[in-house]
Amino acid sequence: MAVDPSSPIRVLVVDDHPVVRRGLAALIATLPGFAVAGEAVDGETAVKDAQLTRPDVVVMDLAMPGIGGLEAVRRITAGTPSVAVLVLTMHEDDETVRAALQAGARGYLLKGAEQEAIESALRAVVAGQTVMAAGVAARLLQAPAVPAGPAFPELTAREHEVLEGLARGWSNATVAASLALSSKTVSNHISSVFTKLGVATRSEAIVLAHRRGLGAEGP
Template sequence: MSSSVRVVIADDHPLFLDGLRGLLAELGATVVAEAQDGRAALDAVLRHRPDVVFMDLRMPGLGGIEATARIVEQAPDTAVVVLTMSEDTASLQAALQAGARGYLLKESSKKDVARALEAVARGELVIGPGVASKVRHAVGGFSPQVFPQLSEAEVRVLELMAEGLDNRSTAARLFLAEKTVRNRVSSILTKLDVTTRAEAMVRARDAGLGTGPAGPGSRADHPS
């Protein structure tokens, strides 16, 4: 999917720019412009209308948060993915409130960047593994807006699926009947347009839901 993605990179560190440019080329994405401050990033977005902007937060002049807010307002079809060294909750919260659709640390792997490209292309929010645990504090718990097609109740079930819980364990955790959980799982798979629990779990983890690997009670290989 990343082969058709057009990208603008905004970062004021030349070595990091070079590395990210090379990584995106390996993933098949096209870098249409680079910028070393927020103002230049905004200008590049308005000129090239890319699919994604990888945005550093701390740059001279117009910073990444304000640049993100302006891009979201003036080019809403462009997804902003913050790529930063900042792990603090305040930066994460500010980026999400500004409208960023992703938040990754600069130490993220090639796989994390590839998943981010694919997730934002689907219109989803993506939070990197290094900061996913902070999302609860930043936004007061996972919002259904992570997957806007799901209800809040379905997001809760999906989160537990991502943690590796099977239907029985999920039902016990949420004080629900197991049949109710099965029905919600079926609805989740339909709304996410996937056929297996494993696919739904990958989508959920890409968006920052779930905190650990599937445990002994996991039913990742079963659709319901």
């Protein structure tokens, strides 16, 4: 996602608990380079406000009345794909985490995260990266067994390189620069990777890549 560096990162805060919502909005308003685009109290309002205000990122609680956070994430990412979604919730069970990633969330943090972690996650998801709370990521990326043989033989060499970049948390622009490719070409390769691996979101591809040992080295 291209964000004008001279403009603040606009954040829509979604939580049905007024104290939590207002506190988070107040916190974001104090962060340099950020602005609060609005507040929503439920999933339906969040979807509507995302379409109307087109924020750079939505901070989404999951346990809310109405359609709920997961369905709101699906509708926002489908209807306004330029808007990143960062889940901020109390739920850390693997099933809920996977459901949020499958719905299109780019980040997953737990309530109680430090200010620095929230700010870093907001900047990361807007830049096209995927972030998860450390404890959540550690569990989610564990696999009982890794099949023998090379990882993802169905991918071409170039697609494998692109997936490796995604697994390291790189944005499309960083992958393109590292491989001397255009952003459009990288996007095409990512679409092909998703199809071949049977995944629907960037987060799912990253989790699968980590399970097969990709992304072990830092950028």
